[in-house]
Amino acid sequence: MIIKYKILFTLIFSCLFSVQSFSKEVKKPLKVGIIGLTHTHVHWIFGSESRGDIKIEGIVEPNQKLAKNYSDQYNFSLDIVYSSIEEMFNEVNPEAVTAFGTIYEHLEVVEAAAPRGIHVMVEKPLAVNMEHALKMKSLAKKHNIHLLTNYETTWYPTTHKAYQLAKNENFIGDIRKIMVNDGHKGPKKIGLNEEFLQWLTDPIQNGGGAETDFGCYGVNILTWFMDGKRPESITAILRQFQPENNPKVNDESIILLNYDNSLAIIQGSWNWPIGRKDMEIYGENGVIYADNRNDLRIRISKGYDKYEEQVMHLKERNAPYDDPFALLGAVIRNEVQLNEYDLNSIENNILVVEILDAAKKSAKLNKTIYMDK
Template structure:
């Protein structure tokens, strides 16, 4: 009887150990495109051990060589086409670091092979692209995630906790989101990135797409997927010498039943910023940057009691996009429908951005139907 018990315990240990070892194995990831400089992020993330880059697609060999020298990877990892890389190395997931227009092509190649996809923000250049991407993801049962820098800010999630879960400032009345910098050319992005970032077809627009998407993504999360009643936007080109094909200034107004939102995505900020202000009936939360958050509770007319917080990084895998991707693919984490990375959230982001572009073009408010 003792021998049988030890045998059963031994088998259980081996099974548990094998499962643990499997979970510890890094997710095999292919990187498609090197023209989006956010790609440095995944190379910096790989040493964490959550992922292993098994193939890279970049037809520009000179550009690939620069990255290879900087990040110390072999040029043998680099392929000139998606089909070649996907067939030869068979990654479990791919990340898209090319143009926004190319996101659809990535999903078209990966989804039928059962390969999961993470794209950089926003999800797509248009609703027609987004709908096709969603259709493919659902048909082939793959995860399709979108990555935003602000998703990984501890302040983003602390603000949500204070406002939505603790109701620390009362019912929300206004959210203001500010994102951007001096402009792609002024901050010195490399030529390969600049060429498509300032192209209306390849990027889907100008500053309202590049930086307006952050605010729309956050609002969709705070509003739990509820569509705004209306979208009103203005855009302007203040740097024609640097951005001749697209606007570089945008303000998007979203109107809900009991609150409003102001989203300012700009390539004209004198100082780069990604911050948010949330106003409730009793106070305000300021998410000033990645780590600094303030909450003010109203006292009288213009007085307030202020609490200042310096936040640590979030625990793994919620501190890194590729760690989260691995956790989702391995079924360790299940995203809610309107989580910041989730497909349903980002479908609505594209829909609202498309309405914003139409509003600015027609100089009129676009009504939404919930």
């Protein structure tokens, strides 16, 4: 009997050890390289490393002074900083790279990473124009890599709750209009650092001004809400209200997307008196206000001007859906499979670039642009 118990104990211990070993293997941090430090969203990945989802293996940044500033702030060795992508790839072998340079440089990152089978996540938007976007898509497909685009609003609990209520539950009836508002006072007015300011206000390196920087948020969300359906037409107004601060680009944008049974108004601006990232979804019976990251309101119509209101303060989403780099690792390791027009997906973000290109054309020609089916 004692021998039987010993055998049983050994088997249980072996199973527990196997489960623990498997868990540790699954949770092994994703090896990541950072390409560029001039986009201040790079603070995000340095702040996320402590979660344990990723390990930063190398950094590409030719500006040694800028690299030293980040090294002092986040306590990493300058030994992992390289002056070029090639130099980093010769020394380290990351599973993925994240692009935190100019939008124009996104293509260069994919051209370097894709042939090596290294996955890529870029900051929004995907590319400066359709020519770059299509090259990036082709490279990703040819070399079988994941190419994700990161937006701040993707991680807002309110973004997903609004989608659930409006789309999955039809809580406010058929959607008739969506308004998305994003922006702030302007890069110079909010005191953006010089390295970021130089290229963010450059039409080549950024691909435009506020319509690119903040208009892309709304287009991304609308493409998701519409399941990848193309708008029938696009009409845009682009203006420059701060020539002293943004002499080369427009700082105000209104983009109207006309769908077969609904409208979308996207306002991306460097002229808001306050910073904002919010949206309003109007249905036949009510409206959903996603006021910020965590606060959401629902108003259901009662008569002419009365309504019942429900107010929600939402908790953060569960991992890996609460962090871009955790999700990147989960996608690469086949723990999560993105739907075709998910917020991060290549299909969604190719269409985002196409719509932004059409918006710029509309404003330039002062006419409505009709999309091909």
